[in-house]
Amino acid sequence: MTRTLLTTLLCTVGLALTAKTPYIAVSVMHYWNAETGPYVELHYITQTSSLSYAEVELGYQTNLEVTAMILDGEEVLNYDKFVFNSEVFADTTKNYFMFEFSRLGVREGSWQIRLELRDLNEPGSLRIVEDSLDIEAPSKTSLSGLMITELETLSDNYVRFGIPAFPRAVDHMTYYPTEDSILSFYTEVYQPETPERLIATYGIYNINTRELVDGYNGSSTVRAEGVYPVAARIPLHDLPTGTYFLKLEVFNREGEILTGDSLAFGRRNNNVELPMLDISNHVPALSFLNDYQGEETWKFLADCTFPIATNLERIQMASLIEEGDTVKLRRFVTSFWIERDPANTREKFQNYMDRVEEVNRMYGGGMLRGYQTDMGRVRLQYGDPNNVENRLFDNETYPYQIWQYNRLTSPNRASQTNKVFIFVNREIAGNEYNLIHSDAYGEVYDPQWIYRVSRGNNRGNNPDSRSSDFNSDPFGSRLNNNTIINSGSSNSINRR
Structure with missing residues (x-):
């Protein structure tokens, strides 16, 4: 199968031709085929700033080799291997997101998933990421898993049943800025036994009150088929800034809930003014933050505040992390901690970072840091x-x-x-x-x-x-x- 590599320009930063740690984030979607059984799709995202550039004809390029394996102990049940090849750039100041995916069939059971990452421009480099993988074929009406998707995709690899199914976010909560005012989602309803006509309802709910936001709901008929896709688009033009969740439920004719799923997302709507942290050039500098350098470091310092941030701060944070501007990220982190304790900002910051380090040790592993786990x-x-x-x-x-x-x-x-x-x-x-x-x-x-x-x-x-x-x-x-x-x-x- 010919692979189509999707690249998106992120921002401009200075990069040195030195050894780096390859970055990758992966989401795993579980699917089922009535004839061949269960399989998974792995959606990957990496970025050129975590890789070393090599000088090639007409410029510079990054090359990351990925080997994805599903294992039973040391036995390889299935695998995929490919290379992220960036575009050829005139210099090394461009930072791009790059996307890929694998589709791997695997039988039911509890397995391990292993990713081996090799920066081909750093001889001998190897990073291994491991996690567990639980595979179950549906025994009754169930869902493949709810995915918030982009409106369009540049590759047929991300089209299912004629519907674009390219995830909007892989490594963070989905975020909708003011200019993006349509939410789209995709899932599949599985009826492995006796398919019947069902109804799928969906809606946007306030994450704090758990109440349906008036006017942001709909329904779709599920045909009496073993596998049937459900997708819809919901306009967000008048949805205020905040944190919400999309909930989908499937009902039978008697009105009983058979299955369901939900996903959180954030919305920033500048048409409704709400107080945000100051990230202007008036934010005072905190000298104890001077030791922190680099885009990924500042993304981490912003992201790890998520557990103690307000809903509006979480929305602002997600927007800044996606933008990747280190100056704005630093101002956000600075304002965040000054807001928490103007008199003892350094102590407040350090105590929290000690706690982050502690939960990273306790719960980190696989593809998530500890603070990112529930x-x-x-x-x-x-x-x-x-x-x-x-x-x-x-x-x-x-x-x-x-x-x-x-x-x-x-x-x-x-x-x-x-x-x-x-x-x-x-x-x-x-x-x-x-x-x-x-x-x-x-x-x-x-x-x-x-x-x-x-x-x-x-x-x-x-x-x-x-x-x-x-x-x-x-x-x-x-x-x-x-x-x-x-x-x-x-x-x-x-x-x-």
């Missing part, structure tokens, strides 16, 4: 939980943890008491726990979280079911007998 974000945003119940193994469940807080405080939210967070690790070979439910204001809320923790026969047919059968407690399972929520026994509990 557990890392929650610990940075709310502090250490008062109680932790840890379920490492159960015959009927995936490993999961319940964190309980006596008191929660967070920017732009009222103080809350006695709140819980439930994390699950559905990829047994890995150690990344995803937040699936919390009763805290502004967090993901799923009262039927037991469905997502359960595996095997305890899942039930309807994730929204309230029946006693669904909440049954089969032999070996303590889902309904946990210490924090139901005052039962536990496998492991840490009191703080």
